[in-house]
Amino acid sequence: MFTGIITDIGTVRKIEKRGDTRFEFNTAFDTSEIDLGASIACSGACMTVVEKGDDWFAIEASAESLSLTTLGDLEVGSKLNLEQSLRMGDELGGHIVSGHVDGVATLASMHPEGDSMRMTFELPEAFTRYVARKGSITLDGVSLTVNEVDDNRFGINVISHTQNNTTLGGRKIGDRFNFEIDMLARYVARMVGKD
Numbered sequence: 001m002f003t004g005i006i007t008d009i010g011t012v013r014k015i016e017k018r019g020d021t022r023f024e025f026n027t028a029f030d031t032s033e034i035d036l037g038a039s040i041a042c043s044g045a046c047m048t049v050v051e052k053g054d055d056w057f058a059i060e061a062s063a064e065s066l067s068l069t070t071l072g073d074l075e076v077g078s079k080l081n082l083e084q085s086l087r088m089g090d091e092l093g094g095h096i097v098s099g100h101v102d103g104v105a106t107l108a109s110m111h112p113e114g115d116s117m118r119m120t121f122e123l124p125e126a127f128t129r130y131v132a133r134k135g136s137i138t139l140d141g142v143s144l145t146v147n148e149v150d151d152n153r154f155g156i157n158v159i160s161h162t163q164n165n166t167t168l169g170g171r172k173i174g175d176r177f178n179f180e181i182d183m184l185a186r187y188v189a190r191m192v193g194k195d
Contacts, residue, residue: 001097001099002097002098002099003090003094003097003143004083004094004097004138004141004142005083005143006083006165007029007082007083008083009079009082009167010026010079010080010081011077011078012025012075012079013056014076015074015075020062020063021060021061021071023059023061024057025057025058025080026055027082029057031052031053031055034084036049037049038085040084040085041084041141042081042082042141043080043140044099044139044141044142044178044179045061045065045071045099045101046099046100047059047061047065068101068102070140073176079167079170081141081167083141085099095136096184097143098183099180100180101180102127102179102180104176104177104178104179105121105122105123105176105177105179106122106123106174106175106176107119107120107171107172107173107174107175108120108122108173109173115159116158117157118158119155119157119171120154121154121156121177121179123179124152125152127179128151128152130181130182130185130189131181131185133149134146136182137180139156139177139178139179140166140167140177141166142162142166144158145157
């Protein structure tokens with residue numbers, strides 16, 4: 001489990017395509033404290049650490065992971081949001097995030113609004129019923145509050161701190177983002193028989 005509070009921006013240092021695709025990411029995390037088999041959210045996708053070095057760790061992404069996320073879009077030098085999994089006693093600063101990416105949303109528009117950036121996203125129709133005004137959504141691993149919803153589009157406001165401490169500040173219209181709907185919305189829909 002994760003919170004959607006990003007604690008490092010990693011950089012892709014190596015990609016090897018074989019049976020699965022292996023990625024190596026440079027990180028500022030203290031890798032001596034990361035166990036092999038640990039979970040790290042990589043731009044929102046919960047991935048397993050399979051190898052590590054002094055300032056890097058490696059994951060392997062299956063065809064399923066590549067088909068449902070933007071991991072397949074990564075190139076050497078790409079930046080991505082990183083978050084280590086929660087430990088008992090950690091602050092839950094964002095919202096409960098599983099790291100199970102639901103799909104890919106597209107950035108449809110963006111414009112400055114004060115010091116913030118107003119961003120509007122388009123997502124697949126099947127997920128629109130799970131997004132609610134003032135509800136939570138995770139985009140590339142970042143816990144965000146939904147400002148408005150209009151059919152299959154929703155808007156968020158990205159404050160300057162989030163722009164500077166995640167990859168959201170350097171994005172452009174047309175970019176693809178991993179999204180995870182709020183876990184509570186998923187279970188409520190199931191309980192009322194809409195899923």
